[in-house]
Amino acid sequence: GQNIDQPTEMTATEGAIVQINCTYQTSGFNGLFWYQQHAGEAPTFLSYNVLDGLEEKGRFSSFLSRSKGYSYLLLKELQMKDSASYLCAVLDSNYQLIWGAGTKLIIKP
């Protein structure tokens, strides 16, 4: 079967750095997405990786290793507004999106 694993919940301190991991086992790979979802709101697109390496976008970076079936989302200079759920999703060989259950990130002052 196809599977996406990410931690259920993480806690970090304002101003710090946090890394949210995502590992996947899918039938084929055509890219990996990260979305952010604040409570009661729509998921919003953060990043898309299809090649190995790190892509930086402001305070957020996303890393991919296809050989390891692994990605992480790195959030720097954490702010209270970064408290949200972070969803990892993989496009499989049929271009179907396989979703993880999401990681709830709690930021403390």
Add this chain to the structure above:
Amino acid sequence: ETGVTQTPRHLVMGMTNKKSLKCEQHLGHNAMYWYKQSAKKPLELMFVYSLEERVENNSVPSRFSPECPNSSHLFLHLHTLQPEDSALYLCASSQGGDNSPLHFGNGTRLTVT
């Protein structure tokens, strides 16, 4: 403003009721989706429409009936639901390319009593 608007935001219905969820996208996208989101579970794809034609139905019970009258509007008609259907129902749209990101609405929080 996400560009995708869903109404209502909250809905409470009995098991014998009939109701409809509405979604409208203002982004000029040609694909629209219904997802079900339950607590601590991955998003479940229910229906996909591309250019107003249904291209996917992931074994969704017939008590859920989608309708896509044009590329900007999507409905989900509900009837004789079960309590386990209580969830957040998210609508999304995309350009339709294989790796196009999804743009989601804020969802309808459905409670079936």
